Amino acid sequence: MRLRHCSNVDDFRTLARRRLPGPIFHYIDGAADDEVTYRRNTEAYERCDLVPNVLTGVETIDMATTVMGQRLAMPLFCSPTALQRLFHHDGERAVAKAAEKFGTMFGVSSLGTVSVEEIGAAIATPKMFQLYFHKDRGLTNNMIERCLAANFDVMALTVDTITGGNRERDLRTGFTSPPQLTPASVISFALHPAWTLNYFAREPFSLPQLKTHVKEGTNVAISVGEYFSSLLDQSMNWRDAEQVGVKWGKHFCLKGIMSVADARRAVDIGATGIMVSNHGGRQLDGSRSPFDQLAEIVDAVGDKIDVICDGGIRRGTHVLKALSLGAKACSGGRFYLYALAAAGQPGVEKALGNMRSEIERDMKLMGCRSLAELSRENLRFR
Numbered sequence: 001m002r003l004r005h006c007s008n009v010d011d012f013r014t015l016a017r018r019r020l021p022g023p024i025f026h027y028i029d030g031a032a033d034d035e036v037t038y039r040r041n042t043e044a045y046e047r048c049d050l051v052p053n054v055l056t057g058v059e060t061i062d063m064a065t066t067v068m069g070q071r072l073a074m075p076l077f078c079s080p081t082a083l084q085r086l087f088h089h090d091g092e093r094a095v096a097k098a099a100e101k102f103g104t105m106f107g108v109s110s111l112g113t114v115s116v117e118e119i120g121a122a123i124a125t126p127k128m129f130q131l132y133f134h135k136d137r138g139l140t141n142n143m144i145e146r147c148l149a150a151n152f153d154v155m156a157l158t159v160d161t162i163t164g165g166n167r168e169r170d171l172r173t174g175f176t177s178p179p180q181l182t183p184a185s186v187i188s189f190a191l192h193p194a195w196t197l198n199y200f201a202r203e204p205f206s207l208p209q210l211k212t213h214v215k216e217g218t219n220v221a222i223s224v225g226e227y228f229s230s231l232l233d234q235s236m237n238w239r240d241a242e243q244v245g246v247k248w249g250k251h252f253c254l255k256g257i258m259s260v261a262d263a264r265r266a267v268d269i270g271a272t273g274i275m276v277s278n279h280g281g282r283q284l285d286g287s288r289s290p291f292d293q294l295a296e297i298v299d300a301v302g303d304k305i306d307v308i309c310d311g312g313i314r315r316g317t318h319v320l321k322a323l324s325l326g327a328k329a330c331s332g333g334r335f336y337l338y339a340l341a342a343a344g345q346p347g348v349e350k351a352l353g354n355m356r357s358e359i360e361r362d363m364k365l366m367g368c369r370s371l372a373e374l375s376r377e378n379l380r381f382r
């Protein structure tokens with residue numbers, strides 16, 4: 001399998017699996033407990049069918065959308081994800097450049113491996129920063145100030161990681177950031193010499209958003225679960241979220257909202273967006289899928305706040321289904337992470353290109369010239 005043969009997310013996943021040492025592949029691919037929610041996030045789209053219209057003259061279509069004040073050339077953007085230089089040596093640089101080419105938004109994680117200053121200077125398209133709320137308020141405030149200085153457009157406060165999810169694949173493989181040398185991981189590195197050479201020969205691993213404040217930002221190996229449980233503030237509440245939004249002062253979004261009550265409170269504290277998300281099934285297994293929760297959230301707050309459907313997206317039709325229910329845009333992680341691991345920036349460009357072609361083709365087949373023409377009339381649930 002080569003990059004040019006990758007027609008869908010599963011193809012990229014196959015290539016990523018071949019290129020990455022096992023613990024790193026499973027960190028991307030895995031989820032919490034029995035991974036029921038992870039599977040359901042995609043399966044949910046299959047319980048609902050599209051009903052097309054025809055003869056509408058679809059020679060040109062417009063898939064642009066505006067979300068949290070950002071005009072996106074396509075209605076799917078790259079969710080913030082951690083540790084990208086572990087997946088490919090270009091990491092966030094590759095994803096940022098690919099997102100820019102497709103005119104879509106890129107989210108940089110608090111656990112990003114390239115600095116917000118570098119990403120801010122590298123791309124002109126909309127940028128989101130994903131904030132974790134640390135016990136060390138100096139660190140949290142420093143991240144906000146750095147993102148303001150680096151001209152980020154949107155701040156997303158992640159609210160679904162109050163403690164670490166039970167990611168059993170990571171427990172089994174002993175995955176830490178950065179990876180530790182154990183007998184099992186050494187074998188896995190030896191079996192993936194190209195990855196290993198790049199990892200050890202290039203710029204040393206670090207977490208530039210953290211390293212000014214905590215030793216975990218340098219080369220101290222820590223599991224992601226330990227990071228959530230020991231560095232993040234479990235007392236975080238609505239007042240804290242509101243204060244983050246005020247300090248930020250620009251478009252502000254809560255990432256990981258699942259209930260209608262919380263969606264209403266997000267409106268009350270002045271957020272301009274919510275990402276309906278269960279963190280790609282990586283936190284609370286057994287929680288409902290974003291797509292299944294979407295209609296009731298859109299009905300409650302869709303006229304007051306931009307609703308984004310995050311996770312489980314594997315096809316253009318999934319995006320069209322979420323937009324038909326009233327989401328302003330969709331976002332996802334693994335669909336571009338497998339591609340990053342498979343082939344760096346050209347990989348992410350191919351993944352975004354595949355999605356854009358699918359969305360365009362599917363809009364034409366649906367008889368839709370613009371996203372505004374999608375509605376619940378187009379959908380039937382089984």
Ligand SMILES: Cc1cc2nc3c(=O)[nH]c(=O)nc-3n(C[C@H](O)[C@H](O)[C@H](O)COP(=O)(O)O)c2cc1C
Binds near residue numbers: 082
């Ligand atoms: C490898 C990986 C790392 C992630 N890191 C973060 C992170 O640092 N912060 C965050 O808010 N969400 C993170 N997420 C969750 C994504 O932002 C997004 O919610 C999720 O990937 C959506 O599900 P999908 O992968 O099925 O598209 C991560 C997801 C993956 C797969």
